[in-house]
Amino acid sequence: MNEDLTRRDFARGTVLAVLAGGAAFLVKKANGQIVWQVNAARCINSRLGDTGMEACNLCTTECVVALSAVRAVNEYSKCGRCNICPAYFNIASAVNELGQPSEKLCPRDAIARKPIGKVDPEDPANNFYEYIIDEEKCDGCGKCVMKCKEPLGLGSITLRVRYDRCVNCNYCSILKACPQNALVQLPIGQALST
């Protein structure tokens, strides 16, 4: 009995040493928090010009959380503030009395706009507009991302991962479906800055 106990103690010590060694190796290798991010240069919706195809909406349908953790983000400093924004309006719709397309593009009405700078209320076509995407409404369907590109847009809208929603799956289920492997794992600092 006594001998058995000491043998067990020895085995326990060995296992503890292995665990400690492994943990030390992993801690030494640790590189902070690693998160998923959309690589805009690979994403079909944001790379190149408007392809004329339907936007890829796999980010909406494949994400494991209820309202996708991926959503469209307007990088304001790159936005052209156009009057006829191809991501805000459905530019294929009929023109209304204001000379604007009569339909909006976003199926969830998540984009709002307001005139900025020196506003001329008499002539809406002559103003700059700021386009704000409501993050609670956006589900990352990518329609606006596809449209805000050459020839009509400047490509200021891209799909980004929203980290308060993303549960950081080991293997992103969107990546599993993504034909471009556009989701990449990055350290958090890098993921927020790119």
Place this chain on the structure above:
Amino acid sequence: MSVLDALVGQLGKLRAACLPAQVAGCQPAAGFQPAPRTSRFPQILGRACVILALLAGSAPAQVIPYQRPVDTAPQADSIGGGYKVPPVQKPLPRDYWLQVLDVVALAAAMGVSVWLVLKRRSRRWLTALTIGSLAYFGFYRQGCICPIGSLQNVVVALADPKYSIPMVVTATFVLPLVVALYFGRAFCGGVCALGAIQELVVLKPVQVPRRLDRALGLLKYVYLGLAILFAVKPALTRDFLICRFDPFVGFFRRTGAPYMLVLGGAFLVAGMFIGRPYCRYLCPYGGLLAWCTRLARRGVTITPNKELDCGLCAEACPYGAIEQMRAVRRNCLYCARCYASCPRERGVAS
């Protein structure tokens, strides 16, 4: 060729013509001028007709070929009117100290589990802990403080030089194993969210025949092997089987692939009659905990020194973890039902 050239030229002029006055207006010296629309209108109309004629075959009649007014994004100084470029929303992940707190909560819950089961021998309080863990680790943290799943991350981080895991994940993986080396599977009882959800649905457990129980118990080692095998593959072909076939995470997130919810539902229904089927037969981490528990210093004991040999505890154990009136530590899931069933523990018999 000349016709084409002419068309290209027309298009270029059209583009210049369609530039709204805003571009001129944004020159600081020019000030703000309303666009002189009326004077340009016939010109634009004429050219638009050319374009429309060109597009007539493909586009709906009312569509206007819009132009982008600017080539580069206007900035705050060119927009004027005191406009400031707003910051882009970048929601941050859960704060790091909160993640550390989650690991502390995990350790604390295991400590409480050990104390309740080995010292207090209280089934009632352990059930309270189970409900608390299910609510926090399961439904609130969406099943993602998960040593079971972290097993794969640890394996990948050990095998792939480019893959690293945060310290909290390493801690999440190691802590329950260390506890198991001293006290047995305290993590399984009252802490693990996957265990907790099954623990609470145990309704009328049947005793699984011992040999079948042992044979099925080997499945978890097969699953462990497969999980490791799929995790060490190269980055894009790798798969995290444990997470993919996690039967309960769909409930924790209140959403999920249909096969996940069906699988989870099946496990819960089966779990009413077969105590904690996932834990006993499939949980790969349970396999590791069982190995560590063989070396444990202490574990659940059936009323030492005052047994009745009545066998009520063996009947009460839904997990077949009491053999010949002794708790088999590696199978014991720390549920404390044996205490609750024991006349001695309840003080009925003396």
